[in-house]
Each structure stands twice: as C-alpha cells, then as structure tokens.
Amino acid sequence: MTTTASTRVTVPVIELSNVSREFRMGTHVVTALDGINLIIERGEMVAIIGPSGSGKSTLMNTLGCLDQPSSGSFMLNGQDVSDLSDDQLAETRSRQLGFVFQSYNLLPRETALSNVELPLKYAGGLSGYERRLAARTALDRVGLTERYDHLPMQMSGGEQQRVGIARALVQNPALILADEPTGNLDTNSSAEVIEMLRSLNEQDGKTIVVVTHDTEVAEAMKRIVVFRDGRIVDDRAVVHASADSNDNTTESNQ
Amino acid sequence: MNLVLLLSTALSSIGTNKLRASLTLLGIVIGVSSVIAMMAVGRGAQVSVTARISDLGTDLITVRPGAQAQRFAFFGGGGNSDVLSLEDAFALKDDVFAPDVRLIAPENSFSGTAAFGAENTFVNGVGVTAEYLEARNLVIASGRNISNVDVENISTVAVLGSETSKTLFGQRDPVGVTIKISGREFTVVGVIKSQQGTIFNPDSSVIVPITTVHYRLNNEKGLPDSISVSSINVLATSESTVDDARLDIATVLRLRHELAADDDDDFQITTQQDTIETLEGTQGTFVILLGSIAGISLLVGGIGVMNIMLVSVTERTREIGIRRAVGAKRRDILLQFVTEAVLMTFGGGIIGVLTGWAIAYFGNGATVAGDVIETAIETHIAVIALVVSVAVGLFFGIYPAVRAASLNPIEALRHE
Incomplete structure (x- = not known):
C-alpha cells in the first residue's frame, strides 16, 4: 500500500492507516473502530453505511476532526492530523472541511446569511463585507438567494439543510462530510439534498463523504463502504444505470 | 475572533433573552447604585462634620479633667x-x-x-x-x-x-x-x-x-x-x-x-484637629461599613450573573457544539461567555453609577428620620465601581465560560 501511495500523482483527501478508536466505559473498553484502512481520493463521492453501533459515527467524528484516533494515523489532504492540538484541530475544521448534520445544526436566532458566515468569523482574516459576500455566494450556490435574511424556523427542512450545505461550502473546502443529511427530511427534500451533493461533486469537484443508513441515499453515491463492528466489511463501486463515464471509484483497502 | 466580532456576538446573545438579561443586570445595578449612594452619604456626612468643626475655629483647644x-x-x-x-x-x-x-x-x-x-x-x-x-x-x-x-x-x-x-x-x-x-x-x-x-x-x-x-x-x-x-x-x-x-x-x-x-x-487636651481626626476616623469606619453593606449586594448581583451564565451554558450546549464544529477554538468560546458576563456587569455598572448619582444628587438635603442627609458625589468612587463591576463580571463569568469551553464538541452537538 505504501508503494501504491508513492506512485499516486495527487495526495488522497483522506488516508486512514490502521486507525483504531477505543472508549473506556468504566472498567471495560469498547472498540468503536478496529484497525481501519481507508483511502478516499479527491473527487470521490462515498457513502458509509452500517447498522448502528458499527462505528460509522465514530469514523465521521474522526474524519471531521472532532475526535482523534486512539492509534493509527489519519492524513487529511496529506497532513497528519492524528496528533494535532485542540486549537489546531479547530483550525483544520474551519479551513479544510465542511460539515453537514442530520439536524442541520443552525443557530436558531441567526439568519441564514449569518449562519453561513459563522465559519469565516472563526477563521478570521476577512472583513465583514468579504464575509457576507462569501456567504451570499455560498447561499446562491445552493439556490437560496431569496432566503438570506430568513431565520431557520422560517424555512422548510430542505431549505435549512441547504443552508447547512452552504455553511459547509463557504470556506471552499475540498471535503464535505455529511452525517445522515436526509435523516430528518421528506422524500422530495431528500432528493433535492442528494441532487445538491451530487452537483457539488460533479460540477465543483468536491469530495463528498456521506454517513447514512438510507440505502437510496447510499445508492446515489459512487462508492459504498460498509461498516460492521468497527471494521470495513465491504467496499464497492456503485454502477449507475445512467452509466457515469467518469466514475473514478477505487477498489481497495480491506 | 476579533474584538468587534466578539462584542457583536456577545451582544446578540444577550439580546436573545432580554428579560433575563435585564433581571441579571438589575442585580448589578442595585449593587453598584447602592455602593455609589452609600458612599456619597458617608462622604457627605464626613465633609459636613469636618466643616462644622472647622466653623468653631481651628485655634480652639479644649481641656477636660480626667x-x-x-x-x-x-x-x-x-x-x-x-x-x-x-x-x-x-x-x-x-x-x-x-x-x-x-x-x-x-x-x-x-x-x-x-x-x-x-x-x-x-x-x-x-x-x-x-x-x-x-x-x-x-x-x-x-x-x-x-x-x-x-x-x-x-x-x-x-x-x-x-x-x-x-x-x-x-x-x-x-x-x-x-x-x-x-x-x-x-x-x-x-x-x-x-x-x-x-x-x-x-x-x-x-x-x-x-x-x-x-x-x-x-x-x-x-x-x-x-x-x-x-x-x-x-x-x-x-x-x-x-x-x-x-x-x-x-x-x-x-x-x-x-x-x-x-x-x-490627669487631664485631656483636645485640639480641633484631634476632634476632626477622631470624627473622620469614626466616619471613615462608617463609610467603609456602608460601602461593605452595599458591596454585599454587588456580590449577590455577581452571583446572579454567575447563576444565569451557568444556566445559559447548559441551555446553549448545542450552540457551543455547532460553533466548535465550524472552527471555534476553546478560547473563542471562553471569550464569548466571559464577554457576555462582563458586558452585562459593565452595563449594569454604568446604569448603577448613573442611578447612584441620581440618588445622591436628589437625596442631598433630604430629611430622613429628622436628620438632614448631605451627600458628596465623588468621581473616583464611580470609576472604582465601574472597575469593580467589570471585575465582578470577570470573576463570576470565568467559571461558566471555562465550563462552556471545556465541553466536548461531539457531546455538545448531541445535546438536545
């Protein structure tokens, strides 16, 4: 695997090597991730599925730099993030990845625009005008031009999730992580969100990783990684009926 | 986060629950205004006693037996x-x-x-x-x-x-x-x-x-x-x-x-200067006593701030999780909550100083239980009161803020 890595022209967005995560619950130790090896290349669109307790949420927290592996290494865009400090992790979250949550996780008393601005405020370096401009651009991208000044409660679930996606986009990260992005949505809104993620992948070249237990969502992705008991038990490409010619899914990492 | 952003974030957070913020503020207002008013009354008494003794003439010496x-x-x-x-x-x-x-x-x-x-x-x-x-x-x-x-x-x-x-x-x-x-x-x-x-x-x-x-x-x-x-x-x-x-x-x-x-x-000689010093000493104790009583209400106000901040941290656990997830550092969260606490106590301090001054100003010359109250307003007391109210905010805001900052982002995001 090291040889294959050295021959790659581009650095993978995600490279997990033998990553384990253990939690101490009183006297006994729970292994949530058990020696995971996973490479996700730039431009991939991956679904991570598995029953609850399979370790997919822990994986998501690890990929999202909210949690760190107990052992093993996690290279994000070629940088080892497995032993960064708390502040460095916050910096990484703000600059290198966008997070989309099942329950949107918008600040309820802030407008769509100011919710999207939030990551820029913490990253610093931009003036108020530049921040608002970037936030508007992101909202425009997800089709919410009419909703800048709406509060989350004034919008539908699908719209709120699109605000969430805009917030994930605003720093223009290579990687977007979505944790059950359609879990709270009806069929139509789900389809919209999936379409939005596909479009971000295909048109903007974003790498997308979605954790889901919805097989329909998973089938809409280009690659499915199946988790069970903290291990990867299956990793396959999805063949779409519409015959995606540019399917660059890799088969690997067991 | 720069200072302007920090202040605007804190202000908008305070603004989301105006009633609660006003009540918290009120505690500080009462504390600070009573400190200001009490000190004005105490100093007023001191000044007028000194003036009255000086009226007798500072060359007067009194000799008593014993x-x-x-x-x-x-x-x-x-x-x-x-x-x-x-x-x-x-x-x-x-x-x-x-x-x-x-x-x-x-x-x-x-x-x-x-x-x-x-x-x-x-x-x-x-x-x-x-x-x-x-x-x-x-x-x-x-x-x-x-x-x-x-x-x-x-x-x-x-x-x-x-x-x-x-x-x-x-x-x-x-x-x-x-x-x-x-x-x-x-x-x-x-x-x-x-x-x-x-x-x-x-x-x-x-x-x-x-x-x-x-x-x-x-x-x-x-x-x-x-x-x-x-x-x-x-x-x-x-x-x-x-x-x-x-x-x-x-x-x-x-x-x-x-x-x-x-x-x-076997006799006592008292000059007017002695009398003034003795009385000023007594009055000084009186001023300190008044100030301390008022200080206690400021302390109680401070505890109110801490209480509200602790409630606020618990209520806003999810918000803290969201902020952390999109890139806020522990320091950002700490500063946000400390800023909120200090803004509240500082605001309360300003209103308190104005109220205290108003009480001292309009209370000057008022008769309470047969005694004419005289007040002396002193700027440095107001400055001290403002500094103290900021210090109260820092002191009582820091613990809730540390609690907020030390929340695990994953657990905070899961919080309902």
Whole structure:
C-alpha cells in the first residue's frame, strides 16, 4: 500500500492507516473502530453505511476532526492530523472541511446569511463585507438567494439543510462530510439534498463523504463502504444505470 | 475572533433573552447604585462634620479633667485630683509659662429647666465667663454678654440661646425679663445669635455666670478659685501655635497638679484637629461599613450573573457544539461567555453609577428620620465601581465560560 501511495500523482483527501478508536466505559473498553484502512481520493463521492453501533459515527467524528484516533494515523489532504492540538484541530475544521448534520445544526436566532458566515468569523482574516459576500455566494450556490435574511424556523427542512450545505461550502473546502443529511427530511427534500451533493461533486469537484443508513441515499453515491463492528466489511463501486463515464471509484483497502 | 466580532456576538446573545438579561443586570445595578449612594452619604456626612468643626475655629483647644485612660483609676492614680478648678483655668492665662495661649474660657455645664409664665423648656445650661462667646465663635443677637462683673458678683443674669428664647417668648425680645432657671429667678440680659447647622448648637442653651451655677444653682460652698469646671476652652494665639499652646497647657497643669515625671496626665487636651481626626476616623469606619453593606449586594448581583451564565451554558450546549464544529477554538468560546458576563456587569455598572448619582444628587438635603442627609458625589468612587463591576463580571463569568469551553464538541452537538 505504501508503494501504491508513492506512485499516486495527487495526495488522497483522506488516508486512514490502521486507525483504531477505543472508549473506556468504566472498567471495560469498547472498540468503536478496529484497525481501519481507508483511502478516499479527491473527487470521490462515498457513502458509509452500517447498522448502528458499527462505528460509522465514530469514523465521521474522526474524519471531521472532532475526535482523534486512539492509534493509527489519519492524513487529511496529506497532513497528519492524528496528533494535532485542540486549537489546531479547530483550525483544520474551519479551513479544510465542511460539515453537514442530520439536524442541520443552525443557530436558531441567526439568519441564514449569518449562519453561513459563522465559519469565516472563526477563521478570521476577512472583513465583514468579504464575509457576507462569501456567504451570499455560498447561499446562491445552493439556490437560496431569496432566503438570506430568513431565520431557520422560517424555512422548510430542505431549505435549512441547504443552508447547512452552504455553511459547509463557504470556506471552499475540498471535503464535505455529511452525517445522515436526509435523516430528518421528506422524500422530495431528500432528493433535492442528494441532487445538491451530487452537483457539488460533479460540477465543483468536491469530495463528498456521506454517513447514512438510507440505502437510496447510499445508492446515489459512487462508492459504498460498509461498516460492521468497527471494521470495513465491504467496499464497492456503485454502477449507475445512467452509466457515469467518469466514475473514478477505487477498489481497495480491506 | 476579533474584538468587534466578539462584542457583536456577545451582544446578540444577550439580546436573545432580554428579560433575563435585564433581571441579571438589575442585580448589578442595585449593587453598584447602592455602593455609589452609600458612599456619597458617608462622604457627605464626613465633609459636613469636618466643616462644622472647622466653623468653631481651628485655634480652639479644649481641656477636660480626667486621665486619658481611666482603666487603672481604682488603684488611686497617685493621689491626683482628676479635677480642673477655676484656678487651673486662670493659671493657663500666663504670659511666661503659657505664651501661646490667647484666651481662656472655663465652663461648667448643667442641665435644668427654664420657665417663663406657663412656658418652660429643658435647657443645656452652661456656667461661663465673659470669654466664652469669643472662644466658641458666638455672637450676641440682642442685649449683652455675661460680663466678668456678673461672674464676680454671682449675678442671677442669663443669656438665652435663640431656640430657648423662641420657646419661652416667641418673637418678643426677652431682654430685661425675669425667668426661672431650675426654680431660681434670673434676669435675661441677652440672646445669642442662632448658629444652626454647626456641630455645637448653642440655640437651645442658656448661659449664666460660672459662679452663679456653683453657689446658687448647685448650692456649693468654697472659694471661687476652687470651683470645679467641666472643661476649659483655650484659644491659641494663632492656628500655627496650637501645638505649642497644647504643650504650654500640659506644662502648667502638670506643675499645678504636682505630677511626677512618670505620672500620666490627669487631664485631656483636645485640639480641633484631634476632634476632626477622631470624627473622620469614626466616619471613615462608617463609610467603609456602608460601602461593605452595599458591596454585599454587588456580590449577590455577581452571583446572579454567575447563576444565569451557568444556566445559559447548559441551555446553549448545542450552540457551543455547532460553533466548535465550524472552527471555534476553546478560547473563542471562553471569550464569548466571559464577554457576555462582563458586558452585562459593565452595563449594569454604568446604569448603577448613573442611578447612584441620581440618588445622591436628589437625596442631598433630604430629611430622613429628622436628620438632614448631605451627600458628596465623588468621581473616583464611580470609576472604582465601574472597575469593580467589570471585575465582578470577570470573576463570576470565568467559571461558566471555562465550563462552556471545556465541553466536548461531539457531546455538545448531541445535546438536545
């Protein structure tokens, strides 16, 4: 695997090597991730599925730099993030990845625009005008031009999730992580969100990783990684009926 | 996050629950305004007392009988008299031994009633010599002063304080009228001009010759020189010779009382400066006491802030998780909550200072339980109060903020 890595022209967005995560619950130790090896290349669109307790949420927290592996290494865009400090992790979250949550996780008393601005405020370096401009651009991208000044409660679930996606986009990260992005949505809104993620992948070249237990969502992705008991038990490409010619899914990492 | 963002974030968070923020603020407002108002009242009392004492003249020295500390008096105290006599008083007017003494005015106070017709009133009686009025900075409004001839003749003449005169005679001029003081007939020869507002209020007094008090009112015998006095008022030649005069007095009295070198004085000498210092010391304690009581309410206000901030951290756990997930560092969260707490206490402090000033301003001259309240507003107290209110915010805001900052982002995001 090291040889294959050295021959790659581009650095993978995600490279997990033998990553384990253990939690101490009183006297006994729970292994949530058990020696995971996973490479996700730039431009991939991956679904991570598995029953609850399979370790997919822990994986998501690890990929999202909210949690760190107990052992093993996690290279994000070629940088080892497995032993960064708390502040460095916050910096990484703000600059290198966008997070989309099942329950949107918008600040309820802030407008769509100011919710999207939030990551820029913490990253610093931009003036108020530049921040608002970037936030508007992101909202425009997800089709919410009419909703800048709406509060989350004034919008539908699908719209709120699109605000969430805009917030994930605003720093223009290579990687977007979505944790059950359609879990709270009806069929139509789900389809919209999936379409939005596909479009971000295909048109903007974003790498997308979605954790889901919805097989329909998973089938809409280009690659499915199946988790069970903290291990990867299956990793396959999805063949779409519409015959995606540019399917660059890799088969690997067991 | 820069300061502007920090402030605007904190302000908008405070703004989301205005009622709660106002109530929290109110605690600080009450604390700070009571500190300001109490200090103004305390300082006002201090200033007016000092001013009143200074009205008496800073060259006034008072000599009273008795040792400074009477604690060991029952062992005999060396056989000394512990009494000041009229002779002691006259001995202080001595160009050789007491060159710095300009004037002496012995007095012997008594209390009794003054009656005219059906009217009668309690009076603060003072047996005096002619020098008394000058020593006490008093002037005659009508009639004449007690003269030293009256003193020699043990005359039954009296000079009334303005209040006494008003009680007995209303608006009429009492000069020449005969009144009864403690049952004896006295002729009124004068009235003292009202000195309302000074610490020594002569208005309800009656002054009579010191000899008359001794021989007629108290029915005592003995030579005039042996008459005991309750105190001797001494004026120094000038304000700058007060300390020299005090030494002169001590020297003369120690010689006269035949005190040995290691004996303590059997008299007390008090200058106006001593009185001012003693009273200022007492008043200082009073100010500190008032300030502390008010400070406690500020402390309670601070605890209120802490309480609300702790509730706020729990309620906003998810918000904290979201902020952390999109890139907020622990420091950002810490600063946000500390800023909110400090903004609330600082805002409360400003309103409190204004309220306190308003109370002090409009309360100046108000009468509470018969006493006129005087207030003195001091800017430095306001500055201190503001600094303290910010410190209260920091102190009581830091713990909730640390709790907020130390939340695990994953668990915070999961929080309902």
